[in-house]
Amino acid sequence: MSQRKATTSDAGRATIRDVAERAGVSVASVSRVLSGNYPVSEELRRRVMKVVRDLDYVTNAHARSLAGGGTPTVAILINNITGAAFAHVAKGVEGAATLRGWLSLVGTTGDDPERELALVNLMRQQGVAAVILLGGAYDYDEYQLRMARFARSLDAAGSHLVLVGRPPLEGDVPATTVDYDNEGGAYAMASHLLSAGHRRVLVLPGHAELTTAQARLRGAQRAFQAYGMPFDPGLVRHGRYDYEHGYEAVEAALHETPDFTAVLAGTDVVAAGAMQALRSAGLRVPEDVSIVGYDDIPLASQLTPQLTTVHVPYEEMGRVALRAVADRREGGSGGRKSADGDHLVLGTHVVVRNSVQPPAPRG
Numbered sequence: 001m002s003q004r005k006a007t008t009s010d011a012g013r014a015t016i017r018d019v020a021e022r023a024g025v026s027v028a029s030v031s032r033v034l035s036g037n038y039p040v041s042e043e044l045r046r047r048v049m050k051v052v053r054d055l056d057y058v059t060n061a062h063a064r065s066l067a068g069g070g071t072p073t074v075a076i077l078i079n080n081i082t083g084a085a086f087a088h089v090a091k092g093v094e095g096a097a098t099l100r101g102w103l104s105l106v107g108t109t110g111d112d113p114e115r116e117l118a119l120v121n122l123m124r125q126q127g128v129a130a131v132i133l134l135g136g137a138y139d140y141d142e143y144q145l146r147m148a149r150f151a152r153s154l155d156a157a158g159s160h161l162v163l164v165g166r167p168p169l170e171g172d173v174p175a176t177t178v179d180y181d182n183e184g185g186a187y188a189m190a191s192h193l194l195s196a197g198h199r200r201v202l203v204l205p206g207h208a209e210l211t212t213a214q215a216r217l218r219g220a221q222r223a224f225q226a227y228g229m230p231f232d233p234g235l236v237r238h239g240r241y242d243y244e245h246g247y248e249a250v251e252a253a254l255h256e257t258p259d260f261t262a263v264l265a266g267t268d269v270v271a272a273g274a275m276q277a278l279r280s281a282g283l284r285v286p287e288d289v290s291i292v293g294y295d296d297i298p299l300a301s302q303l304t305p306q307l308t309t310v311h312v313p314y315e316e317m318g319r320v321a322l323r324a325v326a327d328r329r330e331g332g333s334g335g336r337k338s339a340d341g342d343h344l345v346l347g348t349h350v351v352v353r354n355s356v357q358p359p360a361p362r363g
Contacts, residue, residue: 014057015057019048019051023050023051025048030048033045033049056156071101072100073104073105073129074104074129074130074325075119075123075132076106077109077131078090078106079134080108080111083269084268084298085267085297086134086135086164088297088314089317089318090104092318094318095315095318095319096318097322105123107119107123117150121153124150129325131154132322136206138209138210138211139210144169147161160174160328161175162177163177164179165314166179166212168343177342178317179343179344180317181348182215182216183222185216185350186216186217186218186223187220189264190222190223192292192308193290196262196357197358199261199359200235201220201261202250202260203217203220203237203264204237204263206238206267207240213266241266241269241270242269242270242273246265246271246275246276249270250277250278251280251281254277254281261289261290261360262289263289265292265293267294268294268296268297269299272307287357287360290356292309294309294312295310300353306355307353308350308351310350311350317346
């Protein structure tokens with residue numbers, strides 16, 4: 001008995017025999033409880049399910065055979081499958097996976113942290129080779145603790161958590177982070193506006209509790225500090241990364257604080273909405289109000305005027321994320337398995353186009 005338990009511990013995955021031994025019942029009884037196809041007493045069901053939770057037992061057959069081969073599958077979890085920025089990350093992941101003969105699954109979280117956590121758990125049960133989470137994380141303790149627990153569960157099941165476009169989890173967590181210089185990009189963009197003479201800048205960084213938005217706001221604030229200029233928190237409008245927020249935030253600001261001369265939008269899509277709101281108010285871009293975005297998706301060069309924005313290497317981030325997973329599985333040079341995982345950071349840069357000019361004199 002001790003020999004079998006040692007083997008299970010080394011493999012990092014509990015077996016149905018482990019559950020049966022811990023619960024003091026037969027393997028057949030555990031199977032009946034888990035299948036739900038046979039009548040069992042409530043006391044037996046509670047006892048078995050408690051052990052299942054304690055041992056973090058994964059019932060899916062694919063998860064139990066991860067070490068035995070088959071076609072690896074990677075799960076890509078994305079906020080909104082129509083979102084252009086992280087669709088490019090997914091494209092990078094899928095392309096790199098295809099080159100290796102891997103399969104890709106895509107799930108959407110709908111900007112719901114509870115759904116995101118539930119999908120991570122579901123993919124763990126499905127026995128995927130890795131779960132790749134795209135986009136900013138939610139900055140509150142319970143979410144971070146639960147995500148760290150799932151990262152450890154994935155690791156114990158022979159899988160791996162990869163965070164793309166978000167900060168690493170704190171503490172001793174087995175996860176890989178593929179991030180980009182988010183704050184640095186916002187700092188460079190705000191500096192571009194300041195160097196053009198703008199001092200009253202409407203900032204639309206994103207949801208206040210989203211790490212992506214927090215970093216972009218910090219970057220803008222740091223630029224104002226570096227230039228010795230006061231930063232007005234009254235010119236910050238938080239909201240979703242969508243066209244509607246860009247439009248509504250600018251529309252409201254034109255009534256509440258109409259003296260801004262530039263808009264720093266958290267994404268190119270938000271910038272597009274802001275641009276339309278300015279036009280609807282009879283204002284010209286950039287003659288009356290300058291506007292900049294973030295992401296450098298194809299939309300940025302299709303707008304009129306073409307949008308000055310921050311380029312993020314989204315597709316490369318996806319390829320890097322998949323390579324990190326493959327290296328771990330194949331024992332390559334990138335397969336370092338330190339206690340706190342890997343943290344890879346890619347650079348960003350400003351792409352100057354036609355949507356910024358010095359502020360017009362105001363009488």
